[in-house]
Amino acid sequence: MAEHTPVLLEETMNALRPERGGVFVDATLGLGGHTLEMIARAEEAKQPIRIIGIDQDPYALEFAEERLGEKIEYLQGNFAELFQLRKKKIITAADGILMDIGVSSYQIDTPERGFSFMKNGPLDMRMDPDGTVSAATIVNTWPEHRIIEMLLSYGEERLAKKIAHAIVERRKKQRFTETADLAAVIIEQYHPTARHKKPHPATRSFQALRIAVNRELDSLVEGMDQALELLSTGGVLAIITFHSLEDRIVKQRFRAASDSGEYELLSKKPVVASRTEEVANPRSRSAKLRAIRHLPKP
Ligand SMILES: C[S@@+](CC[C@H](N)C(=O)[O-])C[C@H]1O[C@@H](n2cnc3c(N)ncnc32)[C@H](O)[C@@H]1O
Secondary structure (H helix, E strand, O other): OOOOOOOOOHHHHHOOHHHHHHEEEEOOOOOOOHHHHHHHHHHHHOOOOOOEEOOOOHHHHHHHHHHHHOOEEEEOOOOEEEEEEEHOOOOOOOEEEEOOOOHHHHHHHOHHHHOOOOOOOOOOOOOOOOOOHHHHHHHHHHHHHHHHHHHHHHHHOOOOOHHHHHHHHHHHHHOOOHHHHHHHHHHHOHHHOOOOOOOOHHHHHHHHHHHHHHHHHHHHHHHHHHHHHHHHEEEEEEEEOHHHHHHHHHHHHHHHHHHHEEEEEEOOOOOEEHHHHHHEEEHHHHHHEEEEEOOOOO
């Protein structure tokens, strides 16, 4: 199993304060790194804690269950349907909710999932294997203008037009089925001197595809609204993002919530990784944590 180091661990615990005990929802369980720490802190403080771990990826849940066993409850699903927790009477409110969004290292490191341009695999990228749209669907069927728009808005790829055109020309002759194949077409659009630069030229396009396949921004908007509603008085919602678009969405929603007077921002600026964490875990470099607390009624 891939090693996964939870990002902003200390900072997330400072926001969520699991040592209070209570009902917590880890809406992006992944390999359970943050949840493991929540359990440890509650145990140390001798406070009972109940954690519901959600992930849309059933393989993530399997891995997490191997680590955490019966210490938590597991649910496969999208956090855009968080209200189901209340509807199905699993919980009435949550004292803490965590969303550590985006892709996990084990998903990237498993070539068969199709997230990686470094290791060849099927062009998939679905976190939920039952999802109807895969990366192959997008590159083989979407009209050119939609591919351009996706590459620009989700990947900030300045060669969006050139890449989209090359994709459309190539699929007329042969459909895309593998990640290496698509990566090769993307690299060819770069000037030869830029092809070996870091980050890898396919990084932005693959990120854009992943966000589109999993409708990540829509889920974030929907999930965040429901999470805010589910918080108990004093409950905290903590969100870790890895992309400026996502952070902007969280920032604006949290600002509107705090303007309503019902919630309090735990910090005005996002919390970012320390230099030490950045060196130890390069993935943390783009991570931003924002947290908000549900205030008692005056
Ligand atoms: C960055 S990892 C989480 C890592 C976790 N905090 C840990 O410490 O191991 C993100 C996980 O969230 C899941 N995920 C992303 N978007 C989701 C969504 N909308 N609903 C449910 N799970 C989601 C992914 O499948 C992935 O396993």
